[in-house]
Amino acid sequence: MTDFTPTRRHVLKWTGVAATLAVAGSVLPNFGISAALAADLGSGDIGVLNYAYALEQLEAAFYTQVIKTPYKGITKGERKMLTAIRDHEVTHRDTLKKALGKKAIPGLEVDFSSIDFTSRASVLGTADVFENLGVAAYNGAGQLIKEVAYLAVAGSIVSVEARHAAVIAEMLHGAGKEAAGGGNVDMKGLDGALSPAEVLPKAAPFIKTPVTANALV
Amino acid sequence: MNIQDNFILDEIDPDLGERIDAGRRNLFARYAAPAIALGSAPLLLAAASTEAFAAGALPQKVVDVLNFALTLEYLEAAFYKMGNEANGLIPSEYRALFHTIGGHETAHVALLKSALGAAAVKAPAVDFTAGGKYADVFSNFKTFATLSATFEDLGVAAYKGQAGNLAGTAVLTTALQIHSVEARHASAVRPLIGKAGYISAFDKPKTKAQVLAAAKPFLA
Numbered sequence: 001m002t003d004f005t006p007t008r009r010h011v012l013k014w015t016g017v018a019a020t021l022a023v024a025g026s027v028l029p030n031f032g033i034s035a036a037l038a039a040d041l042g043s044g045d046i047g048v049l050n051y052a053y054a055l056e057q058l059e060a061a062f063y064t065q066v067i068k069t070p071y072k073g074i075t076k077g078e079r080k081m082l083t084a085i086r087d088h089e090v091t092h093r094d095t096l097k098k099a100l101g102k103k104a105i106p107g108l109e110v111d112f113s114s115i116d117f118t119s120r121a122s123v124l125g126t127a128d129v130f131e132n133l134g135v136a137a138y139n140g141a142g143q144l145i146k147e148v149a150y151l152a153v154a155g156s157i158v159s160v161e162a163r164h165a166a167v168i169a170e171m172l173h174g175a176g177k178e179a180a181g182g183g184n185v186d187m188k189g190l191d192g193a194l195s196p197a198e199v200l201p202k203a204a205p206f207i208k209t210p211v212t213a214n215a216l217v
Numbered sequence: 218m219n220i221q222d223n224f225i226l227d228e229i230d231p232d233l234g235e236r237i238d239a240g241r242r243n244l245f246a247r248y249a250a251p252a253i254a255l256g257s258a259p260l261l262l263a264a265a266s267t268e269a270f271a272a273g274a275l276p277q278k279v280v281d282v283l284n285f286a287l288t289l290e291y292l293e294a295a296f297y298k299m300g301n302e303a304n305g306l307i308p309s310e311y312r313a314l315f316h317t318i319g320g321h322e323t324a325h326v327a328l329l330k331s332a333l334g335a336a337a338v339k340a341p342a343v344d345f346t347a348g349g350k351y352a353d354v355f356s357n358f359k360t361f362a363t364l365s366a367t368f369e370d371l372g373v374a375a376y377k378g379q380a381g382n383l384a385g386t387a388v389l390t391t392a393l394q395i396h397s398v399e400a401r402h403a404s405a406v407r408p409l410i411g412k413a414g415y416i417s418a419f420d421k422p423k424t425k426a427q428v429l430a431a432a433k434p435f436l437a
Contacts, residue, residue, distance in 0.1 A: 084415065091418035139393045148381040155377045156419040158393065159400035163415040166404035170414070175310065179405035180317040181398050189324030190394035191401070 048144050049096055050105045051196055052154065055137055056093040058206055059130050061110045063089055066127075071120045078171060085127075085164050092157050099153070111208040124172050129202075131165035132184050134158075136192030137199040144196075162191070275332070279388055282379045284338045285425055286392070287329040289375055291340040292435060293368050294322040299345065300365070303355040311409065318365075318402050325395055332388075347434035362409040369403035370416075371423070371431055372396075378422035 063086035070079060097104050116122040138158035145151045170179040177183075185191055275283070297319030300306060307315050330337045345354045345364065354360045376396035383389040404414030423431075 081413065084413065088415065088418040095418075135397050139390065139397060142380070142393045143385075143387075143389050145384070148384050151380050151384055152377075152422065155380045155393070155396070156421065158397055159373050159377065159420040160415060160418060162397035162400035163404035163420075166401040167414040169401075170405060170408065175405060175409065176313040177317040179401070180314050181321065181401040181405075182317050185321060185398050185401070187324065188328050189321040189398060190328075190391065191397040193390050193394050 045145055045147050045150050046100065046103050048141050048154075049100055049150065050103070051141060051200075052138065052157070053093065053096040053100060053104060054108060054207070055134055055199070055203060056089055056096055056157075057108050058110060058203055059134060060086070060089040060093040061108075062112065062115075062126065062130060062206075065112060065117060066123055069117045071123045072118055073120060081167055081171070082127075085167065088160055088164070092160075095153075106209070108207050109209040111206055114205065124168055127168045128165070128172060131161055131168055132192065133194075133199060133202055134161040135165055135184075136194040137196070139191060139193035140195050140199070275336070275388070276386075278382055279386055280333065280336050282382050282392075283329055283333050283388070284336070285379065285428075286376065286395070287326065287333065287338055288341060289368075289372055289428070289432065290322055290325040290329060292343060292432060293372065294319070294326045295340070295343050296345055296364065296368060297322055299355055300361050303361075306355055306358055306361055308358060314405060315365075318369075318405070321398055321402070325398075328391075328395075332391075342437040343435055344437040345435055350434070359410065362406055366403060366406045366410055366412070367431075369399055369406055371428060372399035373403055373420055374423035375425075375428040377420060378424050378428070380422075 063082060067079070067083055067086050074082075115126050135158060138154055138161060142151060142154060142158075145154060165184070166179050166181070169181075169183075173179065181191065297315060301312075301315055301319050346352050351360050351364060354364055373396060376392055376399060379392065380389065380396075383392050400420070407414050
């Protein structure tokens with residue numbers, strides 16, 4: 001490669017500037033995490049990965065609590081599936097954290113006060129919300145990712161979230177239309193896709209930590 | 218941490234950009250400008266519509282990916298149409314499940330055909346017995362469910378393997394929205410043959426060649 005040939009890294013930097021501005025300026029709402037993302041983005045992709053990391057933290061914390069204090073009447077099969085899901089979410093969280101390294105946002109303190117962990121309906125209803133929110137979040141974030149290798153990682157996670165959504169739907173409704181995606185898949189056969197601006201307000205009630213830009217320095 | 222996790226972390230090696238091959242560099246350059254345009258606007262969720270899908274002439278690379286996807290969707294749609302119409306095949310408690318799945322696959326065919334227009338490939342001739350290997354596919358529910366799970370898992374891996382080829386295009390979001398539906402299907406069907414809905418914390422992609430090799434026995 002000659003000196004004047006732009007390397008891919010240079011190209012990424014330039015596109016990264018645009019992505020950073022977009023994420024900070026218009027895509028993300030005025031929310032604790034968004035301020036953090038906007039403040040310390042090395043590039044747009046880091047912001048997107050931190051966004052995913054925040055959601056995985058939320059899911060991992062939720063299922064950790066579910067297994068720690070199982071709801072009344074949990075079956076052996078349900079415990080087994082929910083434990084596997086917990087392990088997946090913990091792996092997602094830890095993998096993203098490792099990938100982000102020093103650019104990772106801090107561990108978030110969650111607020112699950114609205115969830116009754118003794119109630120099957122409350123736990124599975126919340127799981128249903130989280131998994132479908134996760135699917136739509138990854139689907140919507142894909143196009144914000146510039147680095148193909150990061151897109152591959154997100155792709156390897158999103159289908160697992162969709163599998164979880166089906167598992168939870170089957171626990172709630174049996175092996176019927178809901179397990180196949182009915183209720184979340186539209187008439188064109190398409191799953192949800194939400195922007196961070198749409199996702200973060202839905203996650204906000206469950207996240208207590210006021211993540212500020214300063215906390216990231 | 219298992220081997221697969223290490224594989225994933227290898228994938229996000231920060232120096233990867235240095236090792237990118239010429240073909241991918243060209244690909245990236247081609248999409249760099251549209252990527253900026255996408256990133257600077259609110260998410261183009263309109264991409265979920267056929268209108269956005271079909272906006273402008275699609276690059277040949279994208280046409281190839283969509284035709285590849287369309288071939289798989291034709292296969293799935295035909296499979297469920299035949300299964301749902303086969304008397305006594307699907308137990309009553311699972312009819313809504315397979316009816317819903319079949320409806321999605323038919324919708325995917327329609328969406329992809331609409332996006333491709335005149336460039337769309339024709340539906341392939343199919344043989345779901347794979348030359349007699351699965352002779353009872355439409356009379357034995359276990360065989361049917363086994364092939365269903367196989368096709369759905371294959372579809373998930375196929376779309377995942379093409380995501381990189383769609384990076385920076387408006388088509389990417391729509392492809393992702395199909396990809397996760399296939400994953401829901403796979404997870405809903407696998408328990409019917411005694412498997413968990415999930416495989417591990419990360420689903421692996423398959424290349425086009427790998428997918429076509431797996432689908433070939435069912436293409437007459």
